[in-house]
Amino acid sequence: MDDVLLSVSDFVALTNQTLEYAYPVVQIEGEVAEYKVIQNKWVSFKLKDEGAIVSTFASLFQIRTPLQDGMKVVIVASPRLNNKGFFTLNLKSVRLVGEGSIKKGFELLKAKLEKEGLFAPERKRPLPQVPQHVAVIASTESAGYADFVKIINERWGGMTVDVAHTQVQGVPAPDQMIRAIRYFNGLEELPEVLVIIRGGGSAEDLSTFNDEPLVRAIAESRIPTLVGVGHEIDHTLADMVSDVRAATPTNAAQILVPDRQEIIRSARAQANSVGHLLTQAIETYSRQTKENLAAAFQRTQQKLDDTFERLGILRVAIAQLNPENVLKRGYALLRGEQKSGATLEIETAQHIITTEVQDVRTK
């Protein structure tokens, strides 16, 4: 090339051509410095390590995670020489690396979304008790997906389950999941629940689920969402923004559908309880009938006793009025006309005497 005379512009163009051929895309790990947002549209920062520093340039929408000076990142970028002779990396994507940076990024975005009310309890929608049509976003090759399918098949049946196979870690994963969320939300007949699952992994693997556009897509879903990512102890912004959080993919399956064995047991118990209620009702009716009969018998007995008592009183009264009893006390019964010469009949307790009236005087 030493015999070719180039203009400055040609040199820049040639250098860029060479760079594009040799290093179309590079992946570089470094620390963020001098992070700046320009006119709310562009972002520039320096990427550095102990020995070197390079400028990086990006559109604001390419920054999917909060960045601050001092954070460790891996960027995917195309190296370019600009017309002013400065070497820059044109950013394609950036992700946080290292526990401290991931944690810091998580806290910053969490605070931002919390301020917008995206985690508010009043936004949470309930899931249907027994869904008929479910959408799932997962990597169908993952163990988490296999666990989820195993548990839903064990627990319940009769559902239509549409699965969108996407990557669930790495740079392309958030956009793939966002497309899948939009796909299901665009269906004419919406599924009743949208489940997003991923098994356990490192903080870096799970940081996919802290991607701001993905978190927002979950929040905007018209379909109620159930997110089960990682293990019990893992918390991601995706599960915080979802309508229902599951601790793991297995737990998501348990939340999604009831356990058919439990329902069979409950149905049997209900039928048995009806049998028990029937037996109880028969016993109650039988006891009440016995009690009613006993009460009726007691009332009849009482009536009889009263009647007998009255009869006894009447008997005594009648006995006292019997003329025989008066004769026994020494009195006599006199029959006949009360005039001289008439014949009278005198009846005593023992005798009947016939006699004649000799004289009748007025007292």
Place this chain on the structure above:
Amino acid sequence: MSEQNKSEQKSVQEKLTDLSELVGWFQGASFKLEDALDKFKQAESLAEAIEKDLTKLKNDIKVVKKRFDSEE
């Protein structure tokens, strides 16, 4: 359509609701001993039908053909 056919066509959810209503009838004011045996038999056959339905139900799981690795 006979009552039995109608009952067979009901979903598990509807059968569960029917069973709950039967339990409610036994506990409620409309309970009549004369009807109780029939209702008990209904409850037993519902519980059996629920068990049968739930045991044979299978999920239809399909992976959607659309690819999500790029915008279409």
